[in-house]
Amino acid sequence: MTPLLWTLLLLLVCCLLAWYLTATAARLDRLHHRVETSRASLDAELARRASAAVELATSGLLDPATALLLADAATASLDAPRGPGPLDPGPGTREEQERCDEERWWVETALSQALTAALAPGMVDARGRPDAADVVGRARGAVRRVELARRFHNDAVMQARRLRAKRLVRWAHLAGHARLPRTADFDDAAALGRRDTAPDPAPDPAPGSTVVPPGTSPSDRHPDAGPGS
Amino acid sequence: MRVGLVCPYSFDVPGGVQAHVRDLAAHLGAAGHHVSVLAPAEDGAELPPFVVSAGRAVPVPYNGSVSRLRFGPVAAARVARWLDDGGFDVCHLHEPLAPSTSLLALWAATCPVVATFHTANLRSRAMQAAYPLLRPSLEKIAARIAVSEDARRTVVEHIGGDAVVVPNGVDTRRFATAAPRPEWTGTPGAPVLALLGRLDEPRKGLHVLCAALPRLRAAVPGVRVLVAGHGAAEPVRALAPADAAAVELLGPLDEPAKAALLRSADVYVAPHTGAESFGIVLVEAMSAGTAVAASDLGAFRRVLGDGEHGRLFTPGDPAALAGAVLELLADPAARAGLARAGQLAARTYDWAAVATDVLRVYETVTAGRRA
Structure with a gap:
């Protein structure tokens, strides 16, 4: 081997490595973007579900005890402190951030359980209430949307974590200062959401629209919830 | 909402995936959404007005049966042009692992991608060979739908991650x-x-x-x-x-x-x-x-x-x-x-319930982008 050949070979290896790192960085960037957007929509759907729960609780369709339980769980969800974005390195230490997330998911689990109880068969008294199907349908639809958003978010988180666990990604520090995202682990009342498509389907209040009732859009209520803020 | 649906199998041949895409397009259209379907089809075949042909499909044995698929650089260019012209809010691919239009669209798409997995029998050996190549593309899928619990299990086992179950619709x-x-x-x-x-x-x-x-x-x-x-x-x-x-x-x-x-x-x-x-x-x-x-x-x-x-x-x-x-x-x-x-x-x-659920998936995917 001549020195020239050696140099060429080294150059080739460098080029390949550079190409691979660039491609992997682009992949990671795309996954991080997915983590942030899916988390933003999970936050939006959680807010929507909480307001649908408040509406159901105050509708007079439930007995006072159930209504009070549901309203309590729903307001707890709306008032729960929002941590930083799923990839934001600060503020606070990692432990503080994780505790904040865990408390939030605990509150959402409580709301899921309250909704499961309130929407069990025979709980809603629809006599003389033509709007009952609408209110219940909105709540059920919101539950299903939370289930969807949570699954999509966790799917993105798992794939991002998988890529970030690769040795080359860690050595080359491709993730920068982005926090390692964590899955959103809470009970999303999946059984309840699916019953929405079961026999006697409740009409979806607004198919094809993403309108959130005024005053409850995530940007109004949780200025710190979305990415990039 | 502007929705682009991609079907990997020839649209002029009857089949489960084709029927699903056609019915979904009809129901989304009836709900007031703009829908365009990209699918392979014979030249001169009679197609519904919302279907754009990706060209002639070639019969190839794939996944245990003979499928009519469309691939190659000309097909890739057609798919990319369709995506460009469409300006879709959501691109919904069906059977994204079939080596046809869906995979090409996944490769080229820049809008949020939803993918529906219809099959429960992915050949694991073929998957293992092709997987390192496909993984970066598959990571672009923002929402995975499986048509049944069995199809979902296949996705989880062979591809990893998760999927939500939205069943096939029937009129x-x-x-x-x-x-x-x-x-x-x-x-x-x-x-x-x-x-x-x-x-x-x-x-x-x-x-x-x-x-x-x-x-x-x-x-x-x-x-x-x-x-x-x-x-x-x-x-x-x-x-x-x-x-x-x-x-x-x-x-x-x-x-x-x-x-x-x-x-x-x-x-x-x-x-x-x-x-x-x-x-x-x-x-x-x-x-x-x-x-x-x-x-x-x-x-x-x-x-x-x-x-x-x-x-x-x-x-x-x-x-x-x-x-x-x-x-x-x-x-x-x-x-x-x-x-x-x-x-x-x-x-x-029933399609009324199923189409509503699919729309919810689209909205979940697009909501995060706007927030």
Whole structure:
């Protein structure tokens, strides 16, 4: 081997490595973007579900005890402190951030359980209430949307974590200062959401629209919830 | 919302995925959304107005059956142009791992991507070989949909991550209100069994039904078996002449005729031997109010509510098939009860509910982008 050949070979290896790192960085960037957007929509759907729960609780369709339980769980969800974005390195230490997330998911689990109880068969008294199907349908639809958003978010988180666990990604520090995202682990009342498509389907209040009732859009209520803020 | 749907299989050939895409497009369009479908098709084939042809498909054996697929650089360029022209809010790919338009669209897409996995039998060896190449593309999918719990399990096992289950849709009313045809309607002496599917695929199980025929004719001599679908029926030709006379091959049927056949038959038989992910034809038969006897496969068991909405028998066992069918033929009251339960259960799969759920997925995917 001549020195020239050696140099060429080294150059080739460098080029390949550079190409691979660039491609992997682009992949990671795309996954991080997915983590942030899916988390933003999970936050939006959680807010929507909480307001649908408040509406159901105050509708007079439930007995006072159930209504009070549901309203309590729903307001707890709306008032729960929002941590930083799923990839934001600060503020606070990692432990503080994780505790904040865990408390939030605990509150959402409580709301899921309250909704499961309130929407069990025979709980809603629809006599003389033509709007009952609408209110219940909105709540059920919101539950299903939370289930969807949570699954999509966790799917993105798992794939991002998988890529970030690769040795080359860690050595080359491709993730920068982005926090390692964590899955959103809470009970999303999946059984309840699916019953929405079961026999006697409740009409979806607004198919094809993403309108959130005024005053409850995530940007109004949780200025710190979305990415990039 | 502007929605781009991509179907990997030739649109002028009937098939489950094609029918699903066509119906989904129609329902989204009726709900006021802009829908464009990209699919391979023969030149000059008659297509619905919302379909854009990606060019001629080539028949290739893939995943256990012969599929008409479209690939190559010209196809890739057409797919990219369709994406550019469409300006879609969501791009919804069907069967993203089929080496055809869906995979090409996934490669080129820059808008949020939703993907529906229809199959429950991904060949794991092929997947393992191709996987490192596909992984970066697959990571672009923001929302994965599986059409059944079985299809979801396949996604989780072979690809990792998770998927949500949104079942296939059926226009239940069309089947419930179809008019039966007298020539396909059974009498107490000559009851009618129906079977639909591609006859050249062994996994559709026509040979199991044929093997059960002597037993069926021994108990009910007048029994008629109506078989509809594409392909040559080898198992029927192998039968004794007397048994073969009981089988009527109807050839491929159009949709109204299919609904009429399902309405007319006394029992719908699904003798599949494996590798089914959903069993939409079962739901169609149930919607038509026809009693169903099906192989005890995971997907069929779920559709039939563990046997509450239809009879199940051991897959590939002609004696078990004959037993289940004869039981149904012997007791018209039980058969009617089973048919009624099936019709009620089939409403879960009505398109109105399914399209609403698919829209929710689209909104979940696009909401995060706007926030």
